[in-house]
Amino acid sequence: MEGSSTPLTQNSSTFGIGIHPNDQLPNCFLVTGWEDSLDQGDPFESALSSIVSSPVAPHAGEGEAGMIRELIGRLGSICDSGQASPGSYNHSTTNTPCYSTPLNSPPKLSLSMADQLAHGGFPAPGSHFPGHPSFVSVMADPGFAERAARLSCFGPRNVNAANLNGGLGLNASEFLGKQANKLDSGRFCRVPSSQSLRANVGSQICAQGNERSFLQPGVSTSTPENGEMGESREGSSISEQVTHGEMRANGQIDVNSRKRKPILKAKGRNSAVSPQSAKDSEVPMENEEPITKKIKPAETDGNEKDAAKGDQKQSKENSKMAEPQKDYIHVRARRGQATDSHSLAERVRREKISLRMKALQDLVPNCNKVTGKAMMLDEIINYVQSLQRQVELLSMKLSTLNPTVDFNLEAFLSKDILHPQGPLPNSLYPVDSSGSMLYSYQPPQGLMPMPSVVSSNMDAQFPVNFLNSGIHRDASLNLPLCVDNYGEASAPAPALWEDDLQSVVQMGLGQIEPQRVEQGSLATSQMKVEL
Amino acid sequence: MKNPQRSPTNPGSLRSRFTQVFLQSLLRIRKHNPTSSSSSSHGEFLKRCRRVKVAAYVSMARAVGTRRAWSRATLWRARNGERQRNLLYGRCSKSNSRERSLGKRKRKKKKKKKRDNEEHSFGHAKKLQKLVPGGEAMDFCCLLDETAHYIKCLITQVKVMRSIADFYSL
Numbered sequence: 001m002e003g004s005s006t007p008l009t010q011n012s013s014t015f016g017i018g019i020h021p022n023d024q025l026p027n028c029f030l031v032t033g034w035e036d037s038l039d040q041g042d043p044f045e046s047a048l049s050s051i052v053s054s055p056v057a058p059h060a061g062e063g064e065a066g067m068i069r070e071l072i073g074r075l076g077s078i079c080d081s082g083q084a085s086p087g088s089y090n091h092s093t094t095n096t097p098c099y100s101t102p103l104n105s106p107p108k109l110s111l112s113m114a115d116q117l118a119h120g121g122f123p124a125p126g127s128h129f130p131g132h133p134s135f136v137s138v139m140a141d142p143g144f145a146e147r148a149a150r151l152s153c154f155g156p157r158n159v160n161a162a163n164l165n166g167g168l169g170l171n172a173s174e175f176l177g178k179q180a181n182k183l184d185s186g187r188f189c190r191v192p193s194s195q196s197l198r199a200n201v202g203s204q205i206c207a208q209g210n211e212r213s214f215l216q217p218g219v220s221t222s223t224p225e226n227g228e229m230g231e232s233r234e235g236s237s238i239s240e241q242v243t244h245g246e247m248r249a250n251g252q253i254d255v256n257s258r259k260r261k262p263i264l265k266a267k268g269r270n271s272a273v274s275p276q277s278a279k280d281s282e283v284p285m286e287n288e289e290p291i292t293k294k295i296k297p298a299e300t301d302g303n304e305k306d307a308a309k310g311d312q313k314q315s316k317e318n319s320k321m322a323e324p325q326k327d328y329i330h331v332r333a334r335r336g337q338a339t340d341s342h343s344l345a346e347r348v349r350r351e352k353i354s355l356r357m358k359a360l361q362d363l364v365p366n367c368n369k370v371t372g373k374a375m376m377l378d379e380i381i382n383y384v385q386s387l388q389r390q391v392e393l394l395s396m397k398l399s400t401l402n403p404t405v406d407f408n409l410e411a412f413l414s415k416d417i418l419h420p421q422g423p424l425p426n427s428l429y430p431v432d433s434s435g436s437m438l439y440s441y442q443p444p445q446g447l448m449p450m451p452s453v454v455s456s457n458m459d460a461q462f463p464v465n466f467l468n469s470g471i472h473r474d475a476s477l478n479l480p481l482c483v484d485n486y487g488e489a490s491a492p493a494p495a496l497w498e499d500d501l502q503s504v505v506q507m508g509l510g511q512i513e514p515q516r517v518e519q520g521s522l523a524t525s526q527m528k529v530e531l
Numbered sequence: 532m533k534n535p536q537r538s539p540t541n542p543g544s545l546r547s548r549f550t551q552v553f554l555q556s557l558l559r560i561r562k563h564n565p566t567s568s569s570s571s572s573h574g575e576f577l578k579r580c581r582r583v584k585v586a587a588y589v590s591m592a593r594a595v596g597t598r599r600a601w602s603r604a605t606l607w608r609a610r611n612g613e614r615q616r617n618l619l620y621g622r623c624s625k626s627n628s629r630e631r632s633l634g635k636r637k638r639k640k641k642k643k644k645k646r647d648n649e650e651h652s653f654g655h656a657k658k659l660q661k662l663v664p665g666g667e668a669m670d671f672c673c674l675l676d677e678t679a680h681y682i683k684c685l686i687t688q689v690k691v692m693r694s695i696a697d698f699y700s701l
Contacts, residue, residue: 374655394693399560401699401700
């Protein structure tokens with residue numbers, strides 16, 4: 001496969017690996033550069049290729065996590081079933097114990113690997129070899145490729161879930177997604193060996209991305225990944241690296257162990273051993289230094305953002321070790337910060353909240369300039385209120401629909417869902433946020449259901465030129481009841497209000513006189529107050 | 532963003548699910564409450580509007596399912612509201628007592644959570660709690676999470692309702 005043949009030093013090699021959609025064991029993927037195994041046409045390879053080549057499917061955040069967990073579970077089941085890539089192992093190495101045993105006892109190895117992986121962070125160059133058999137067996141799952149493909153696109157986000165569950169998939173996805181991106185060369189060196197155990201592939205890929213000394217210090221053969229590859233191919237250094245990696249992994253397990261607790265932010269806190277490398281894998285796109293452990297994929301985004309924010313902190317990040325307790329999230333205090341468990345927990349909570357606020361900021365339009373929690377909350381509250389008001393108005397409108405109209409589901413679905421915007425004419429009036437109020441109430445077919453209410457309020461509150469071009473400006477001033485607080489953002493009118501305005505104008509001009517529209521909108525406001 | 536909107540052409544998407552459920556409920560409302568334009572009084576019209584509005588929220592909650600706290604709260608409120616109405620009319624005594632105890636438990640839970648909420652922007656949080664269904668029983672962090680999802684669903688709901696209204700009124 002060309003992936004294997006391409007020089008590992010290239011960042012694109014990982015992608016290159018992905019280019020082979022063969023249905024064979026993806027051994028070669030793990031042993032990138034181990035051409036013997038590659039010849040087998042491993043399904044893993046094909047899986048990984050499909051991973052790389054397949055487009056990222058957008059998923060909801062929980063979808064990703066669920067996917068990852070599912071994937072991990074499948075990997076685990078594969079490990080348990082004792083699958084092993086038959087031929088590739090034999091080809092790849094000869095004297096590596098891990099390789100010699102895989103066919104015989106892949107479950108053990110893979111389980112141990114998985115265990116280490118669960119604790120580990122990033123793949124370290126040196127120790128990736130021992131993980132190979134487990135990887136191969138694990139990666140043999142054809143479904144893995146698919147998921148890894150999806151996961152890979154999410155990059156750092158996957159780290160948490162994968163770490164949580166054993167990280168096999170994560171590693172693959174990690175380096176798939178990331179290696180071409182940022183991995184600074186020096187960063188990965190620091191990855192603790194336990195992490196390196198996790199992903200042969202990852203390490204290799206990372207090695208590729210990082211060029212040289214991706215290997216952990218002390219690993220004898222860990223210099224150029226090409227060299228690694230060569231060695232791995234021959235299998236000479238594998239045992240050494242295995243032992244090195246294992247020892248290191250054990251030594252660092254407490255450092256890297258992460259809890260299953262679905263909390264988050266290990267980001268700023270973790271990675272005493274390898275802050276930079278951890279960060280690397282996390283946030284390729286941001287050029288940040290990601291943190292090693294992510295407990296939860298959902299937190300990855302926040303971690304990324306945290307990384308962005310606390311860049312300087314992370315760069316200096318060092319290690320005040322938090323007490324590693326097996327049933328807590330491992331959180332490290334940042335340099336120069338309190339190590340009190342309370343303050344740590346408080347910081348975690350605060351970062352969680354800021355994560356969520358950022359997510360909300362993306363949802364609520366026109367809040368980019370708003371900073372601060374209080375202002376953001378105000379905006380959010382206003383937005384929710386305006387949306388609820390719109391629902392009310394629309395329900396009123398729907399309740400007055402012509403009774404003879406048949407709610408033909410199929411016709412509606414086929415037409416509407418496929419063409420959500422509908423064939424609306426161009427608005428005659430400049431659309432701005434105050435258009436929402438114009439849409440306040442529009443009795444179809446000229447029906448005026450609220451004559452009593454209207455008559456009581458038939459003051460000339462609205463300018464006669466209500467429907468004229470200058471309406472929007474005047475109306476916004478004269479209809480305080482109808483205008484949302486949110487409507488103050490006049491310049492970038494939300495798209496939905498634009499549709500509103502167009503439809504309103506269309507119907508209003510056709511059927512209703514300006515007076516009635518005024519009455520309608522006023523009636524609506526009155527009704528809103530009543531309701 | 533982490534939660535990208537699903538494609539509208541996806542048959543299983545939130546939007547299509549909501550559309551189906553909502554149209555069904557609209558049909559049901561129309562069947563049970565036939566109105567003719569000439570005879571609709573103010574009160575009836577308001578009642579009908581309210582029914583449609585409740586149907587919209589309940590349809591959205593059903594489309595979301597029970598995996599979100601706010602949708603669970605909406606559905607519970609819809610069911611509970613019915614039972615409370617029966618309470619008023621003195622029907623189902625058994626369900627009354629059950630609902631009352633349930634309500635008490637829920638209220639206690641809410642109070643407890645309110646006390647636990649120590650967010651500094653407490654005033655805003657309270658307001659938001661009132662807006663988001665089921666928000667009173669959440670801490671600030673979960674409240675923000677639920678709010679994000681709720682806003683997303685509200686946007687979908689508004690879009691669908693608007694398109695329905697436009698489609699059938701044109």
